[in-house]
Amino acid sequence: MADTHGKPVPMPTRETLPFWEGCGRGELMIQRCGECGQFQFFPRLYCSRCMSERVAWVKASGGAEVTSFTIVRRPVSSAFAADAPYVVALVRLEEGPTMMTNIVGCPPERVAIGMAVEAVFERLTDEITLPKFRPRNG
Amino acid sequence: MRNKVAIVGAADTEVGVVPDLSATQLYVKAARLALADAGIGKDDVDGLITCVSWAEPYVYHAEIIAEYMRIFPRYCITAPAGGGTTLTMLHHAASAIATGMCETILITMADSQVSGLSRDKAIEAMSTAGHPQFERPYGPPIPAFYALIAQAHRHAYGTTDEQRAAVAVACRRHASMNPAAQMRKPIAIADVLNSRMISDPLHLLDCSLVSDGGAAIVMTSAERARDFPRRPVYLLGAGEGHSHEHLSQALSLTTSAAREAGARAYAMAGLGPKDIDVAELYDCFTPVVIIELEDLGFCPKGEGGRFVENGRIELGGELPVNTHGGLLSHCHPGHPGSMFAITEAVRQLRGECGPRQVPAARVALVHGQGGFMSSHGTAIFGNEMV
Known part of the structure; x- marks a missing residue:
């Protein structure tokens, strides 16, 4: 098992397992409503717009835009000390939903609101792979 | 519910670092002081x-505190959180009195975040913030959530580091006039900007304190309030707004449910922002005050940064904000934080604030928010019925 250095490891539930299984395959899975067409994340039992039960898992493109970000100088716990400074961001997927993530693959100072990013997948443990995002054009 | 309920007792314990009192002792000490104040x-x-x-x-x-005090209430509730929830509890307490569920409610809130919980343990406890699967794995400390809000507000409206710093400077100036405050040495904008960066764009002095302390109030019907020794402080309006829990689910980073909470409180009171003489606004981080000023209608959306410039929110300015020093400079023991804003509003409306008294203050607004701009409560108080 990979050494997570005490970082929090997501514990998939019946509701979220398809998301985490997707990450393991390198696919970003979100839900789409079969009635009204809304895409949603976090996963839910019902469509949060029309309450339809006909929500299905679909693969998102992985493309997104940074809607806000911060460079964390004082890490949340000692487990993240080696990573600091690191970027915590909110990104809006091309399909609409927003996710929290880290922006990787570029110096923190290069990150900007409006930046185009794409999903990358980082293995955290044997079971869990975390989706993160990097600038789309290198 | 306008004019139906009043605060007839209010008190704070000592705040800051209070090593000689446990958390439970702070609750009951605040309670004892508020009961004495109510007579x-x-x-x-x-x-x-x-x-x-x-x-x-x-x-x-709450049952533990009732047992400790050896009281036997017929209405007994523990708030599971602080911030806006404190105002929510006040709103519900007022409803309970107005509907006859009970007559006289004691609200006491306290904690011992420095002495009862080491600083590192307090920060670790707060690192449980965020969704366990979809947010926490990315390592966001609490300031990072508010930094995301501040960055979005800067990007949308050009709000500057200096404008956020002006909020911290105003709170500290007021704390310097409050002998009870934890941090009383005046600061300048440059001090905020030169303090250590915690999570861009928030510096150390954009962040609130970690404290021990407690505060309590006694509420009863406006009718019964006349028989109490102190001048009653009437609840004129109250409102709530709840928009999300996790920040990544928020519909907006720059407009909050303070808008709905405030609108509901103003509607109940039949008053508007222009009628407010003093405002005690939740200030866990400086950008929060700027957004609250906008969403509570003191200035148009996007102009909160300009509104706080040039001493406008300081004593003597257009709208004195956080006259006790707020969470930024008076104290922030965690969940009880908003209680100190309520007790300060009571003192302002009674005219007890000495050098930091807002002259002829008649109407005060208190706003709290909790989570990450998630859960909002607004109360409007007056020293006369409207």
């Missing part, structure tokens, strides 16, 4: 509200 005994209380404590957590917390 009543403990057996005159038939309703009790507390908040949970990090330092001494109990599932039946």
Whole structure:
């Protein structure tokens, strides 16, 4: 098992397992409503717009835009000390939903609101792979 | 509910670093002081509200405090959180009195975040913030959530570091006039900007304190309030707004449910922003005050940064904000934080604030928010009925 250095490891539930299984395959899975067409994340039992039960898992493109970000100088716990400074961001997927993530693959100072990013997948443990995002054009 | 309920007792314990009192002792000390201020005994209380404590957590917390005080309330509730929830509890307490569920409610809230919980443990406890699967794995400390809000507001409206710093400077100036405050040495904008960067764009002095302390109030019907020794402080309006829990689910980073909470409180009071003489606004981080000023209608959306410039929110300015020093400079023991804003509003409306008194203050607004701009409560108080 990979050494997570005490970082929090997501514990998939019946509701979220398809998301985490997707990450393991390198696919970003979100839900789409079969009635009204809304895409949603976090996963839910019902469509949060029309309450339809006909929500299905679909693969998102992985493309997104940074809607806000911060460079964390004082890490949340000692487990993240080696990573600091690191970027915590909110990104809006091309399909609409927003996710929290880290922006990787570029110096923190290069990150900007409006930046185009794409999903990358980082293995955290044997079971869990975390989706993160990097600038789309290198 | 306008004019139906009044605060007849209010008090704070000592705040800051209080090593000689446990969290539970801070709750009951605040309660004792508020009852003394109201001129009543403990057996005159038939309703009790507390908040949970990090330092001494109990599932039946209010019952623990009732047992400690040996009181036997017919209305007994523990608030599971602080911030906006404190104003929510006040709103519900007022409803309970107005509907006859009980007559006299004691609300006491406290915690011991420095002495009862080491600083590192307090920060670790707060690192449980965020969704366990979809947010926490990315390592966001609490300031990072508010930094995301601040960055979005800067990007949308050009809000500057200096404008956020002006909020911290105003709170510290007021704290310098409040002998009870934890941090009293005046600061300048440059001090905020030169303090250590915590999570861009928030510097250390954009962040609130970690404290021990407690505060309590006694509420009863406006009719009964006339028989109490102190000048009653009437609840004129109250409102709530709840928009999300996790920040990544927020519909907007720059407009909050303070808008709905404020609108509902103003509608109940029949008053508007222009009628407010003093505002005590939740200030866990400086950008929050700027957004609250906008969403509560003191200035148009996007102009909060300009509004706080040039001493406008300081004593003597257009709208004095956080006259006790706020969470930024008076104290922030966690869940009880908003209680100190309520007790300060009471003192302002009674005219007890000495050098930091807002002259002829008649109407005060208190706003709290909790989570990450998630859960909002607004109360409007007056020293006369409207």
